[in-house]
Amino acid sequence: MAKRSITAQDVALHAGVSRAVVSRTLSNNGCVAKATRQKVLDAAHELGYQVNMLAQSLNRQRSMLIGVITSGQTDPYRSQLLEDLVRSIQAQNYQALLCDIQTHQDLATTLTKLTQFRVSGVIVTSGHPSAELVSECVKLNIPVVVINRSTQLPQVDEISSDNTQGAQLAINYLKKMGCQRLQFLGINNGTYSAQIRQTAWQRLEPTPPLLAPESSYEGGIAAARVALQGGLNFDGLWCANDLLACGFADCARFEFKLKLAQDFYLVGFDDIPSTHFVSYQLTTLRQNTRQIAALALSRLSERASAMTVEKRIDKVDVKLIIRNS
Amino acid sequence: MAKRSITAQDVALHAGVSRAVVSRTLSNNGCVAKATRQKVLDAAHELGYQVNMLAQSLNRQRSMLIGVITSGQTDPYRSQLLEDLVRSIQAQNYQALLCDIQTHQDLATTLTKLTQFRVSGVIVTSGHPSAELVSECVKLNIPVVVINRSTQLPQVDEISSDNTQGAQLAINYLKKMGCQRLQFLGINNGTYSAQIRQTAWQRLEPTPPLLAPESSYEGGIAAARVALQGGLNFDGLWCANDLLACGFADCARFEFKLKLAQDFYLVGFDDIPSTHFVSYQLTTLRQNTRQIAALALSRLSERASAMTVEKRIDKVDVKLIIRNS
């Protein structure tokens, strides 16, 4: 039943040349006479030839696949990042092998899975690859880049939003709004980004941070209940992310009858869609996910050609989006 | 530099057998003596052998890859569906090849890309595959399933939420809340799902639907401005999706000072996170994305073993989530 598909051999026959010439022509590699080249191209087109990526990859010991590792957590920011990553990958003619991991163990098995496909690179947006895993990749010449997380590993490039700059922008904004007592809302045992933002904050402001029990809308509500119980003792708040900010804002407004941009100012992080809903209009910091994605691909290809180049750490600018909080 | 990785040959040598035995043992295919089997397993484990998926797939003419086609549109519902799809795929030991398409043309090139990787199946969540594309897949024995869309093609299985049931649930709810003049908010030139919901609605209620200019929060606002301008002439509204519902609700509340669950009732669709925020608390219909995903994988594997089985159309139950609207 399953019809055999058209191979380079067929094209070679049709064009009256050898398969080697076909290969050279189609991969633009090695020299072919102009006329021959055209013959091959025509034949390939006529027959509807499609190269078999499996065979090609097997031979080249490298597939046109790039592994993208994400955690189940589907918050709007992550979705946006993923979308931009996939687009960047496809723009370079690669394809995205999407791997969802739940646990640290998953990361290990996933990374070996990816090596079995001889991926051209791995982009980690969740979890922390261990040294052995990475060295395994290095051995196989597979570059690894991590996004919004750090690692000690020397061969792994890092890309993240500039959280320090973010902290500064948030503080400047709050002060400009006249706030005198600033506060930060982080997450207990939170994500790497939340921790970094907290650290960045603490370098600039001494106030001990508020901590939400979890990184979510509900976490923001819970944090607000605790924080506002004894009265409002701050007038400017920076939240580690927008979901927290929305939760905090709602609890403050509906349970404690506080008014945003009046009783206190609030800055979020991520610029997720909800923040621009009429009922929120939250001031926030927008990450440049497109640039992060583009940079990830650049780093991957740089390291592909020179596995041992020095580790690079990129900080991508964030942008303050001023709304009504 | 790049160390050659361990092959079946190495394992064979180490175990003192032929590579054929190694292959049989590891793929559980053909017979191997118990003792030999153990020897091979031990050797493989000791050497840390990992099968080369490229070689295996080339030989079997089929990779452990499943193509997932999505459109750039990252609304929360789509993200959730994607996540569930990827999990289901990984649960079956396959890997997800994620392809983002923008235009109809992209679908075509993407589908041929996928065939080049000899994927074991394709899941389409966006766009409408043409007859030729599908027949190309059929020829290569690649099953195709579409989610939340329909197609005339006989070899393509369809899975979607039961929109008719959804319409009925929404209407029942609104009537139970005492609504007398029901209305539906669809989308002008909208998604397939929105159209189906509209059709389902119209079979039950004769009222001509409202139409938003686009499928988004802003679309909902725009629709509300038009609809409410001349006064409120309905008391129960069903929106094609939650983003529209949020926009409509906000415009109604903030611009027209209407009260939800008082001046009119509103039911959404999708149960996206924003709907359960304190400031919305929208009643909505939840799609069972996990079941949709699981079903997609089932259909794919069924068709894989019998390409010509009759086309199947599955409707997955939706669930009314009653909140405060």
Next chain:
DNA sequence: TTGAAAGCGCTAACAA
């Protein structure tokens, strides 16, 4: 039960 050998479709070194 095991091994030898052919082949999946492609690339690349080498020779012509």
Next chain:
DNA sequence: TTGTTAGCGCTTTCAA
């Protein structure tokens, strides 16, 4: 510039 040849690592008849 072209063709020949030897693999890439695996699976799978077919004999032994």
